[in-house]
Amino acid sequence: MKKAKDGKPTINDVARIAGVSKKTVSRVINRSPLLNEATREKVEAVIAELGYVPNPQARALALRRNFLIGLIHDNPNAQMVLGVQEGILSAIRDTEFALVVRPVNRRSPDMLEDVRAFLEQQRLFGVMLLPPISENDDLAALCEELGVTYVRMGSAHLDEDEHLVASNDREAVVKAVTYLVERGHRRIGFVAGPEGFRSAAERALGYHDALEAAGIALDPAIMAEGNYTFETGIAAGEKLLGASPRPSAIFASNDEMAAGVLHAARKLGLSVPEDLSIVGFDDTAIAAHIWPPLTTVRWPIQAMAKAAAIKLIDPSQARKAPSHFLSDLIERASVASA
Amino acid sequence: MKKAKDGKPTINDVARIAGVSKKTVSRVINRSPLLNEATREKVEAVIAELGYVPNPQARALALRRNFLIGLIHDNPNAQMVLGVQEGILSAIRDTEFALVVRPVNRRSPDMLEDVRAFLEQQRLFGVMLLPPISENDDLAALCEELGVTYVRMGSAHLDEDEHLVASNDREAVVKAVTYLVERGHRRIGFVAGPEGFRSAAERALGYHDALEAAGIALDPAIMAEGNYTFETGIAAGEKLLGASPRPSAIFASNDEMAAGVLHAARKLGLSVPEDLSIVGFDDTAIAAHIWPPLTTVRWPIQAMAKAAAIKLIDPSQARKAPSHFLSDLIERASVASA
DNA sequence: CGGAGATGTTACACCGGTGTCACCACCGCA
DNA sequence: TGCGGTGGTGACACCGGTGTAACATCTCCG
16 A cells, blocks of 8 residues: 555655655665665565665656667668667666667768757767768767767777777678688679778778688679669679679678679579579578578677677776677578589 | 856756746746747747757656657567667657667566566656567556556557557458469468467468458368468478479468478479469568569558557547558569469 | 736746765774 | 764755746736
């Protein structure tokens, strides 16, 4: 039988019933060390009986900080965004933090104003920035200006370690292309991501590194650029497969484009992997579900997101958490030996 | 030169500088009608100059309600979850609401406790429940108990209209199967969703309806059940394609399973759509990217999510917004005439 | 000219927590 | 016995908004 007629019990209810002051209840909630064991137990009993849960808004007001962490992203790939959300959740579950999402439109001219309004209005504790928008330095500067701590996820070298959780795409691509080389491929095409994206640049560097290490010369005839979409993958595939001699393998900078290359190959009557081996990047849902299932590179998304969230909410622990992750090569069925 | 040394300006700063009381500033913010025009302008000028933005936590505390709406979901399909997030955002953009997400694990025994803790702790304004977890009546009851308004997305008949935004799956499946019938197919297999899911039941009813309307008898030999995963789609496909006579078309209750059927067909050396037509449901990213691209049924996810969000935050407008949506058939290349 | 109403504004308590500081009881020690 | 130190607790202001009721003005009208 709570006193409050409709609402939830408050700290005052607990204090009154337990016969102590609000402050003492507050101390119990916050596990203050200088507190008599008997008092603590008494108060805890009342809390349990009433089912009291502190009001986060009141707490936020008094502490002048809140417990919302924001996720700002434009939509690179649903699988990835969701993986990130789950990674973050796994870090904040059982804490008082909650995750607020804010999809934005990278290409919109008032994207920055939109984010500014969002941050000013909600007064978030901190935000996480996802690729590709995490590569936008203006956004990071905005966070800095507004005093919102942030962590960017992305490819290496985007920011100082304090604000960064990155995968080493360059090295991952080296691994993938070397995998093709080891299977006897010497003529390996490359579909790059759009210019201006660091991830794209990193991946291109990986391609260069791997070929150089294998002693294979670059050939512009079997290199093309896309913008990470299925359609541009088809176009790139058509270009590369029209080259002569035709490449026996193609590495695409993401799975969507790899699927496009596969599509292009099919249209030309080529079978995969017999006539053409394909490797993608990202391990999107698509990768596992196209035919043949795509060999691809997978970011350890969840682990990265979790590390990023920890870095955000607990800087003391952050130093221990890694900032750089190496991706795995997921072997499926789109590669054959040459 | 604001008075506040580090923090953002508060309503007190505005009041002091404008030479009015806090309450008057509050009235300006809230567009109170009984307010002198001159005063309003004076205060607004100060607000603009200071870049004052009201503190949502303080507001939430004073109003005894906050402006966070929650999205609770287990992970049916990334594309869909993201579509929902964007739909909700399109409804709350430019309002003071924000979207808090909470992925949960449907199969976990303490899912309910987890959600309860979440709701009690965060004191959300309201929540949206996504399929498949939206079909869980205990969850709805929990929201009711905690006094959190909720809206469920799902198939028809899940709840009263006040708490429901639904697609009429049954009718949509009728449309899809009839589409096959019109192309001359008489032997049409069916892969059902898992027992216990209303969406699955609705879709099965649609299949029955359509066959009945076409005067075709049900044949258990070409009906199977899966649990919405790719793997169970393969198994179902193998069963149906082993029947004799073999079906010339198969409708699968979601795209993952349709992709599985396609996979099974391929393993048996059948080509799609020449030897077998396939129709899926959901229009997942997979659907457009497998080969051949899958003809499927698409929920108007974003529109539904937007309607649901409006229903949540603005019940007055909700009556006007539709609660039931009809899905579209997306024609791609996985169906041929028999 | 005085009072009822409308209009615009303010003072003040309150929402539910936390920080500060005073205070009390009790200890050991000179 | 007096005194400083320490563990434990409470009174009270404060965080930044909103609701309430009271208060000034300024009509309008008898």
